[in-house]
Amino acid sequence: MPKYLARRLVYGAVLMLCVIVLNFFLIHAAPGDAIGALVAESGGGDPAVVAQMRASYGLDQPLYVQLYKYLGRVATGDFGRSFHYDAPVLGVIMERLPSTLLLTISALFVAVIVGTALGVIAALRPRGWRNYFVTLISLLGYATPVFWLGMIVLIVFADKFGLFPAYGLTSVPPPETAWALAVDVLHHLALPVFTLSILFLASYSRISRASTLDVLGSDYIRTARAKGLLESVVVLKHALRNAALPIVTLAGLQLGHAFSGAVLVEVVFSLPGIGPLLYDSIIRHDYPVMLGVLFGAAFTVVIANIITDLVYRILDPRIRLR
Template sequence: MIKGTLGKTANTVILLIAVLVLNFAMIHVAPGDPVEALVGEMGGATTEQIAELRAQFGLDQPLYVQIGKYLWNVAQGDLGYSYYYDQPVTSLILDRIGPTLLLVTTALFSAIVIGTVLGVFSAQRRNSLLSHLVTVLSLAGFSAPVFWIGIMLILLLSVAIPILPISGMTSSEVPEGTFWYILDVAHHLVLPALTLGLIYLAFYSRLSRASMIEVLQTDYVRTARAKGLPRRMVIYKHALRNAVLPVVTFAGLQFGQVISGAVLVETVFAWPGLGTLAFDSILRRDTTTLLGILFFSALMVVVMNILTDIVYRRIDPRIKTA
């Protein structure tokens, strides 16, 4: 077990290094210059000042030297310094990770729970109206772009029926640290979480339905029914525990992808998270901040894969035995 753990750790380190090198190379060979973008924000600069800025940020050195220095700094826990925001990238990410995790966790958890419930019920009644409705909603959720869903929800729930705020995370008049502040954040959270959750609700309802149908046709479920066990026990004790395994797998794999997918949702609703920070960094060519966000997203994917393995072993004892 120790040998296997060390092997996984080594593979993880190699993977993260490869991600860092590829991200750094692709961003720096892309058109545009962060110094020119910064000078544009400043209102102009002389040739000497531009040269000083390039030397200050290390952009006057060869690409392989820049990559080597960046890897060494990341190994020491330093993700660099933001050109535009004039502060460490680590501080920027820590300031924005809270809103993003709140949005992503709320959307993904709601989609998993509601989608699994809908999938289980529709699997038991494959020719019912609910089953057909889940299929139609799944196809609609897969087909609709996330930004279009967000705009439609704004038009419906903020313009036609003005019950939810359009943008932001809080109202300026609500003091922080109070009960009303929590309610205000939850009020602002509804639209972006609903937008992001609808996409994944369609996926998990379809996935749990297909998995449940397959499990209900297995021999051990037929045996449980033949023994005269109550229908509820057969469904929720024997079938559901195995049908939920693909849901757990995809949830763990998608968590890091949801963070990157939240860019559009956060941009539409001006949600102050990592997605908005990444979008602004792209527009302003703040490559150091963008690299930090990409590295953090990759790190989240790796961590969630490890946690998924742990949860998988708890759900399915056969994996632990193997």
């Protein structure tokens, strides 16, 4: 296990290096200029001042020199300074990160639990009405764009009926007690979590249905039923553990997808997370912030895949033997 983990970490480091280099060149190849955006916000500027600003940020140097210096800073944990906020990129991102993590983890948790339960229910009666209902929900989830669903949910439940807040993570001013603050945050997160979880619930329900159907036809399941075990014991104790392997894989692979979906949901619901930060950074050509956010997303995917492999080995000992 230690050798396997060390090998995966080395592969992950090489992959992160490739991601950084590719993102760096793609962002700098895009039309527009960071200093030009800053000057445009201030209503114009003297060419000498603009040239001085380019020199102070190192943008007057060749691109390969900028990349070399950027890689050296990243190796020490320094992602540069934001052009717009004039603050360390890491601090700007860490300030917005809790909101995005709360939304992403909550939505994935709801999607995994509800989607797996729906898939198992559909697999137990593959020709019943519950199976067709789950299939319909899955197709709708696949076909619905997350930003469109967010706007519809916002209009119906926040604007028309006023059941949930339309924007933000807390009320203004926020509640004073910890319990009231937690309830207020959950109230604000209800619509964003629902919107983002629908996107992944469809995948988990289909995967869990197919996996459960496959496991329920195995010999050891028939043996367990022949012993007279309760159906709930057969499904929950014997079938679900093996059926969960594809779900674990999907959860690890979809973490990056969940991050991109969270970006759109945060913009729709005006949450103070990474989404609006990335959107504003793209508009303002704030290269360091864009590179920092993309680095964080890639790092999250790499770590999630390593953790997924380790969980796989825990769930299925045969993987360890091979």
